[in-house]
Amino acid sequence: MLEACMISLSDVRLTLQSQAGGVNILRGVDFAAAAGEVAAVMGPSGAGKTTLLMLMAGLLAPTSGTVTVAGQDLTAMGEDALARFRRDNVGIVFQAFHLVPAMTALENVALPLEFAGRADAFDRAAQALDAVGLSQRRGHFPAELSGGEQQRVALARALAPRPRLLLADEPTGNLDGETGQMVMELLFSLSDGMTLILVTHDPGLAERCGRVVHIRDGRVAGDGPSAS
Template sequence: MTDALSLTDVSLSLSGNAGKIDILHDISLTVPQGKTLGLVGPSGSGKSSLLMVMGGLETATSGTIAALGKDITRLGEDDLARFRRDNMGVVFQSFHLIPTMTALENVATPLELAGVRDAFDRAEAELDAVGLSHRTHHYPAQMSGGEQQRVALARASVTRPKILLADEPTGNLDETNGAAIIDMLFSLREQHGATLIMVTHSNELAARCDRVIRLRDGRIDTLQAAAE
C-alpha cells in the first residue's frame, strides 16, 4: 500500500529582515494511509511549518515530499493546487472562511472549483453532518467561533479528501467547543477513511492519534505510538 505521505530529508529555511532562518532540519518520516498522526512540541518547534510543507502550502528548501505516491516537490503551482483540491483538506486554527459567503457557499466552494454539479446539495448535507443545518444561510460574522470552525471542518471534508490536515483546530475555541470539534474531526476521518495529521499543544488530544511525533528546534525529537 502506498503511504499517504513520505518525507525524505526535508528542510525549510525562510528569509527575513534578520537574514535566513532555518525552520526544519532534515525531516524524514512516513505516514501510512488511513492512520492518524499528532504533531506536538513547544511553540516555535516547527509543527505548523511541517504541516504546511506536507500539504504543499509551504515550499521545502530541500528534500522530497511524496503524497499518495506523487512527488509534490516537483509539481508546478497550478498542478500542486489541483492535487491539493482533489486529495487534501485543511482545517486552520483561524477558520479562514470567506466573510462575504454564507456557510453553504463556503462549504460548496471547493466542490464548485472541482466542477461538481450537485455542489450545493452535498454542501448542505455536510453542514447537516456537523450539526449546522440551521446556519446554512448565515455569514461567518453571524456565527460563533465554534460554529465557524464546524463550517471550516465541513468545507475541508466535503470533497472526501484522502489526506486531512489540521493546524491547532481548537486553538481559538473554548474547552467545550474544542472537544466537540475534535470529536467531529475524528468521526469524519473514520467515516471516510482519510489520513489525519494534526498539530496540537494538547498531549491528551495527541494521545487519540495512532502515532505522535514530538518536534524540537525543527527536528524530530521522538516518534512513538500514542499509547507508549
C-alpha cells in the same frame, strides 16, 4: 489494513531569509504516514509543526529534500499542478477558520466543490453541514456564527470533497474547552478512513491518535505510539 506511504518526507529542510540572514525552520525531517493513519504532531511554539503541515499540503516548498503525498512528488510540481493536487486530495482545517465573510455557511462549504467542477456542489455542501449539526445555519454568514459554529463550517468545508489526507492545525486553539471537545469529536468521527495529521498542544488529543510525533528545533525529536 493500512496502505504504505500516503505521506513521505525525506531529509526535508526549509530555510527562510530574513534581514539577519537565513533562518533554519526545518533541519532534515524524515517522516512517513500510511493511508488511514492518524498522527498527532506536538512540540513547542516555533518548532516547525505548522510548517510541516504546509509542506504536506504543497503550500510551502522545501529548500531541499522531497515531499511525496499520495504517490505524487510535490517538490516537482508547479503552482497549478499543486492547486489541482490539493483540490483532489487534501482537506485543511486551520485554527483561524479562514471562512469567506461575504459567503453564507453553505456557500463557504460549497466553494472547493465548485472549484472542482462538481455539479452537486451545493447538495454535498448541505450534507456536510448536516453532518456537523449545522443544517439550520446554512444561510448564515460567518459574522452571525459563534466561534464553534465557524470551526464546524470550516471542518465541513475540508471534509465535503472527501479528501484522502486531512491536515488540522490546532483546530481547537480559538475555542473554549467544551466547544473544542465537540469539534474534535466531529473531526475524529467524520475523518474515519482518511489519513489525519493533527497539530496540537493538547496531550489529551494526542493520546487519541495512534501515533505522536514530537518536533523540536526543526527536527523530529520523537516518534512512536500514543500512550492511549
